[in-house]
Amino acid sequence: MTTAAETHLREYAGRCLLDGNPSDLILKIPAPLISKLPQELRDAFDFFAVDYLKNQSIDGGRILRDLANGGGEGLAALFANLVGSENIPPMAAIEQRVKEGIARFAEANPKDPLISATDFLAEAIVETPMTVPPFFPDPGRLVVTAFSGVGKTNLILNMGGAISAGGDFLGWQAKKKTVLFVDGENPRSEIQRRARSIFKSLGADARNVHFSFPQKRVDLLKDKGLRELERMINATGAGVAILDSFLNFFPVHNENDSSEVRPALDRITVLTRSLKCSVVIVDHTMKPLREYRGGGSSGPPTPRGSGAKVDWSDATVALEEKKAEGRILRTIYFTKVRTCAPIPPAVLELDGRLVFSRVGDDSLVPIARIAEIVKESPGITSGRLVKEIRERVQASERSIYRALDRAVSMDGALISRTVHGTRTEYYPASPILPGTGINA
Numbered sequence: 001m002t003t004a005a006e007t008h009l010r011e012y013a014g015r016c017l018l019d020g021n022p023s024d025l026i027l028k029i030p031a032p033l034i035s036k037l038p039q040e041l042r043d044a045f046d047f048f049a050v051d052y053l054k055n056q057s058i059d060g061g062r063i064l065r066d067l068a069n070g071g072g073e074g075l076a077a078l079f080a081n082l083v084g085s086e087n088i089p090p091m092a093a094i095e096q097r098v099k100e101g102i103a104r105f106a107e108a109n110p111k112d113p114l115i116s117a118t119d120f121l122a123e124a125i126v127e128t129p130m131t132v133p134p135f136f137p138d139p140g141r142l143v144v145t146a147f148s149g150v151g152k153t154n155l156i157l158n159m160g161g162a163i164s165a166g167g168d169f170l171g172w173q174a175k176k177k178t179v180l181f182v183d184g185e186n187p188r189s190e191i192q193r194r195a196r197s198i199f200k201s202l203g204a205d206a207r208n209v210h211f212s213f214p215q216k217r218v219d220l221l222k223d224k225g226l227r228e229l230e231r232m233i234n235a236t237g238a239g240v241a242i243l244d245s246f247l248n249f250f251p252v253h254n255e256n257d258s259s260e261v262r263p264a265l266d267r268i269t270v271l272t273r274s275l276k277c278s279v280v281i282v283d284h285t286m287k288p289l290r291e292y293r294g295g296g297s298s299g300p301p302t303p304r305g306s307g308a309k310v311d312w313s314d315a316t317v318a319l320e321e322k323k324a325e326g327r328i329l330r331t332i333y334f335t336k337v338r339t340c341a342p343i344p345p346a347v348l349e350l351d352g353r354l355v356f357s358r359v360g361d362d363s364l365v366p367i368a369r370i371a372e373i374v375k376e377s378p379g380i381t382s383g384r385l386v387k388e389i390r391e392r393v394q395a396s397e398r399s400i401y402r403a404l405d406r407a408v409s410m411d412g413a414l415i416s417r418t419v420h421g422t423r424t425e426y427y428p429a430s431p432i433l434p435g436t437g438i439n440a
Contacts, residue, residue, distance in 0.1 A: 131174065131239070138175060143312075184217065184245070197355075229241070230275065313338075408426075
């Protein structure tokens with residue numbers, strides 16, 4: 001290959017790379033010409049080819065971030081400067097950056113060795129670093145979902161405030177990190193009002209929190225949107241980026257199509273891993289949950305549309321509103337956790353400062369109310385008892401049966417349970433003999 005041809009190829013490849021979609025690099029350059037390139041450039045071309053075959057297009061920025069992943073923050077920063085520059089740098093400089101990326105990639109991704117179970121089990125276990133232990137790893141991916149108006153934004157402001165100071169979040173000690181809120185949904189004045197109250201109450205480090213209210217949509221389906229989010233993370237040094245809410249940043253055509261939703265989310269994974277930044281995505285449930293016979297929800301909220309959102313996340317947290325004894329409470333469900341044992345639901349109360357806190361397990365279904373009903377109707381069956389509780393308290397069967405288990409097993413229990421085949425009856429702790437009105 002002549003020097004002129006090699007120079008032309010390198011310049012063409014470099015310009016395609018900077019354009020961010022160098023598909024023509026794959027389609028138009030003859031294979032014999034590629035075979036004469038230096039090995040390092042052939043390796044780079046192979047990365048482009050694989051990406052094109054998988055996706056039918058090439059994201060040059062993402063490829064370089066992939067090459068730089070695992071210690072290549074410097075290369076990622078160089079590429080960001082490269083894209084932001086008005087003039088295309090010398091092709092020799094681009095070639096050098098690609099070579100550095102390949103070297104870093106090879107160092108970070110050696111050929112995977114095979115290891116016996118004996119050796120594997122004998123290795124020291126390295127604990128997963130956590131942002132909020134035990135469910136939110138660092139870096140990690142968290143989805144927060146609820147029906148509109150239940151308190152998703154208040155919850156993430158509580159969590160972000162706790163993380164900013166390394167403080168308490170619902171009983172868990174958060175790791176101190178810089179937090180970036182990117183809000184594409186709520187009025188700026190409303191977020192200011194809420195944040196002012198929450199941060200003051202939690203003792204948040206306001207200097208360690210940054211907000212962005214984009215005037216134009218930050219479309220993370222496009223390279224331009226990814227670069228803008230990358231710029232904000234780099235500018236603030238954020239360790240946690242919170243995006244409120246999903247469709248404002250991922251305007252997919254069909255949320256029910258996992259083949260569309262998952263690739264959109266995977267783009268953010270590559271970015272946040274290269275920047276060592278966790279991401280929280282706030283999402284809505286599409287509609288109120290399906291009701292059981294007699295009222296009450298059939299299960300915790302889930303993100304609307306495709307299950308790809310849950311599959312993608314390291315943890316998925318859902319909020320559900322409950323009314324009990326004249327109080328409006330929330331139940332928080334950990335519908336998915338990847339890094340720990342299942343976490344049971346917890347009942348939360350939102351006070352006048354907009355701060356969430358845990359309340360007693362019987363706040364949703366008070367044990368005293370259960371005992372009152374049983375005292376009025378000794379020998380009441382489980383089905384009838386559940387129905388009467390639901391007439392007084394808005395709670396699912398799942399929550400009521402958990403409360404019944406607590407009521408009969410707690411120290412100083414006020415009620416007892418008797419099982420006759422398939423029939424379960426409840427009595428006061430000192431049961432009344434059926435039909436006599438006399439204490440046993």
